[in-house]
Amino acid sequence: MSTPTITASVTIASETVPRVELTPVAVDLLRSLWEEHGPLMFHQSGGCCDGSSPMLFMAGEFITSDQDVRLGQFDLAPAGEPAQPLDFWMSAEQFNYWSHTFLTVDVVPGRGSGFSAEAPRGVRFLIRSELMTTMTPFAAAADSGEPVEADAVAPPASAPMPA
Amino acid sequence: MTVYSVPGTPGSKITFKSRYENWIGGEWVAPVKGQYFEDITPVTGKPFAEVARGTAADIELALDAAHKAAPAWGKTSATERAAVLNKIADLIDANVEMLAVAETWDNGKAVRETINADIPLAADHFRYFASAIRAQDGDHAQLDGDTVSYQFHEPLGVVGQIIPWNFPILMAVWKLAPALAAGNAIVLKPAEQTPVSILVLMELIGDILPPGVVNVVNGFGLEAGKPLASSNRIRKIAFTGETTTGRLILQYASANIIPSTVELGGKSPNIFFSDVAQEKDAFYDKAQEGFVLFAFNQGEVCTAPSRALLQKPIYDSFLGDAVTRAKKIIQGNPLDTDTQMGAQASNDQLEKILSYIDIGTKEGAKLALGGERADLGGDLTDGYYVQPTIFEGHNKMRLFQEEIFGPVLAVTSFTDYDDAISIANDTIYGLGAGVWSRNGNVAYRAGRDIQAGRVWVNNYHAYPAGAAFGGYKSSGIGRENNKLALGHYQQTKNLLVSYSENKLGFF
Numbered sequence: 015m016s017t018p019t020i021t022a023s024v025t026i027a028s029e030t031v032p033r034v035e036l037t038p039v040a041v042d043l044l045r046s047l048w049e050e051h052g053p054l055m056f057h058q059s060g061g062c063c064d065g066s067s068p069m070l071f072m073a074g075e076f077i078t079s080d081q082d083v084r085l086g087q088f089d090l091a092p093a094g095e096p097a098q099p100l101d102f103w104m105s106a107e108q109f110n111y112w113s114h115t116f117l118t119v120d121v122v123p124g125r126g127s128g129f130s131a132e133a134p135r136g137v138r139f140l141i142r143s144e145l146m147t148t149m150t151p152f153a154a155a156a157d158s159g160e161p162v163e164a165d166a167v168a169p170p171a172s173a174p175m176p177a
Numbered sequence: 178m179t180v181y182s183v184p185g186t187p188g189s190k191i192t193f194k195s196r197y198e199n200w201i202g203g204e205w206v207a208p209v210k211g212q213y214f215e216d217i218t219p220v221t222g223k224p225f226a227e228v229a230r231g232t233a234a235d236i237e238l239a240l241d242a243a244h245k246a247a248p249a250w251g252k253t254s255a256t257e258r259a260a261v262l263n264k265i266a267d268l269i270d271a272n273v274e275m276l277a278v279a280e281t282w283d284n285g286k287a288v289r290e291t292i293n294a295d296i297p298l299a300a301d302h303f304r305y306f307a308s309a310i311r312a313q314d315g316d317h318a319q320l321d322g323d324t325v326s327y328q329f330h331e332p333l334g335v336v337g338q339i340i341p342w343n344f345p346i347l348m349a350v351w352k353l354a355p356a357l358a359a360g361n362a363i364v365l366k367p368a369e370q371t372p373v374s375i376l377v378l379m380e381l382i383g384d385i386l387p388p389g390v391v392n393v394v395n396g397f398g399l400e401a402g403k404p405l406a407s408s409n410r411i412r413k414i415a416f417t418g419e420t421t422t423g424r425l426i427l428q429y430a431s432a433n434i435i436p437s438t439v440e441l442g443g444k445s446p447n448i449f450f451s452d453v454a455q456e457k458d459a460f461y462d463k464a465q466e467g468f469v470l471f472a473f474n475q476g477e478v479c480t481a482p483s484r485a486l487l488q489k490p491i492y493d494s495f496l497g498d499a500v501t502r503a504k505k506i507i508q509g510n511p512l513d514t515d516t517q518m519g520a521q522a523s524n525d526q527l528e529k530i531l532s533y534i535d536i537g538t539k540e541g542a543k544l545a546l547g548g549e550r551a552d553l554g555g556d557l558t559d560g561y562y563v564q565p566t567i568f569e570g571h572n573k574m575r576l577f578q579e580e581i582f583g584p585v586l587a588v589t590s591f592t593d594y595d596d597a598i599s600i601a602n603d604t605i606y607g608l609g610a611g612v613w614s615r616n617g618n619v620a621y622r623a624g625r626d627i628q629a630g631r632v633w634v635n636n637y638h639a640y641p642a643g644a645a646f647g648g649y650k651s652s653g654i655g656r657e658n659n660k661l662a663l664g665h666y667q668q669t670k671n672l673l674v675s676y677s678e679n680k681l682g683f684f
Contacts, residue, residue, distance in 0.1 A: 060419060060420035060421065061606065062341070063418050063419060065421075066419070067529065071425070077428050124525025124528070128402075128422035129425060133369065134230075134399065140528055145539055
């Protein structure tokens with residue numbers, strides 16, 4: 015059976031649309047890394063050398079706070095298996111500028127990514143982005159001064175629609 | 178025009194060893210677990226050497242060596258340490274081409290930059306801190322007739338340093354020079370993308386330093402960087418890299434109650450006021466070049482001027498001239514001195530840049546130049562090359578808010594001074610900025626109003642030793658490139674001395 019795409023649950027209060035998903039190759043890699051390291055977490059990095067990429071840590075290794083937003087939670091476990099929850103975090107100040115985009119975590123061949131757990135495998139996680147289908151209720155878009163009509167924005171190609 | 182020979186071929190300036198071990202206690206030491214990883218040159222995308230894949234056990238060996246060396250090194254006089262730093266600088270100067278070619282091969286950047294900037298700046302940096310430590314005085318105060326407070330600078334002891342890949346040698350030197358001048362012993366971890374050029378430097382200068390004063394352990398962040406950053410055997414951790422790892426390192430430092438300096442990301446605005454274009458003279462030409470400096474080092478600079486803000490009256494004409502100029506950027510073999518833009522440092526870096534070009538297009542930014550991977554053909558066809566790329570858009574787009582670390586420029590317009598400052602400061606970062614104006618008053622005020630640690634006025638991308646460098650906001654903590662950095666590697670010892678024979682009278 016081929017690995018599925020996994021979409022994160024909605025974890026931001028008052029929101030109804032998922033924000034993050036994993037490609038099948040990301041799911042396979044995460045399951046393998048989970049076997050090696052145990053529970054894991056993502057924190058999306060900001061800029062500089064290895065930045066603007068999701069960093070994978072042992073769960074709890076990176077201390078989050080009120081200055082972070084949890085964009086969603088993945089369950090890596092195959093159907094019928096005990097849950098393997100993996101949270102996806104981002105700093106709140108960065109989220110102000112990212113909130114209008116849907117994020118897909120993919121994997122590319124590469125070298126190094128801070129202390130991210132996949133680096134020794136010769137690969138690294140990479141974010142691919144789509145515009146969210148709606149700009150509301152995301153505050154950052156509202157005060158940009160350049161409102162974007164929801165209709166004018168293409169839906170994410172692979173984002174599941176809210177039920 | 179000179180085209181340097183590929184390392185290891187006849188006439189080349191350097192032949193790399195097939196395998197590099199860790200540099201610990203003044204000698205090459207095989208990694209404890211016996212594992213190695215391949216170092217890939219971005220020039221061709223092919224591996225060229227094996228490098229030790231260090232782990233916690235290797236970090237411990239390096240810390241052992243550093244702790245053994247630190248007491249004696251910390252007791253040397255400033256005169257002696259300055260002499261050592263000056264000798265290092267002389268050796269670097271005598272080997273500029275060799276180091277420059279090594280750096281270009283490891284990182285992918287154009288050799289014209291390594292020869293004229295990276296390596297000479299590294300030498301000068303050692304000389305600057307040799308001078309700074311000689312000139313540094315302690316402090317004393319006579320608190321009353323019989324009581325004197327003396328303040329001494331003491332080294333911290335053993336410090337950890339984690340180095341980025343964008344200027345592997347120069348960024349290592351930015352951290353090594355002040356730490357050595359202040360009398361510390363060091364365990365340094367290079368970036369896993371560029372692990373070799375620093376070892377080439379150590380091979381060159383290793384004999385000048387007492388064994389164990391500088392130790393270099395290569396490996397991956399999780400396996401070697403984390404054990405170093407979280408060790409309770411270091412008295413300080415310095416890091417240059419991205420924000421999440423920066424926060425993690427600060428967390429490790431808090432657990433050990435040690436100081437940490439972190440130089441993190443940027444999204445630097447480069448502001449061009451209308452008067453720049455009032456004449457098409459040398460200054461206009463300089464400003465145009467200042468705009469095109471987004472492509473310097475392939476855009477892989479924390480301070481890259483990656484947001485250009487053009488005042489509305491000159492927007493179209495200035496941008497038109499600048500795009501024409503950017504089109505002339507010579508992209509090619511990084512070993513050719515005519516090449517202005519080389520390869521991105523790694524495949525994942527290339528992929529990330531392309532993903533940003535993708536989201537820029539999806540957000541509706543207008544492509545004015547480039548926008549694709551560049552295939553340079555021949556041996557370079559698998560190298561990591563991106564076309565210089567210019568987008569027009571607005572400041573809320575992710576292109577304008579995230580550090581892409583590639584040759585991708587986001588351009589927008591502003592109406593007046595207040596609008597310019599507002600856009601410039603609408604970012605989580607505050608590392609660099611540029612201001613271009615013929616009006617000194619405007620340029621001065623803008624320089625002061627922009628929330629960034631380094632504002633270049635009527636120039637950009639100069640990094641002379643002596644000019645303090647560091648971030649505001651989420652761009653980090655601490656200053657490098659200036660004598661202020663000595664303070665990041667020193668303790669303050671206060672001796673409070675009574676010269677009175679008389680008791681206090683309390684008991």
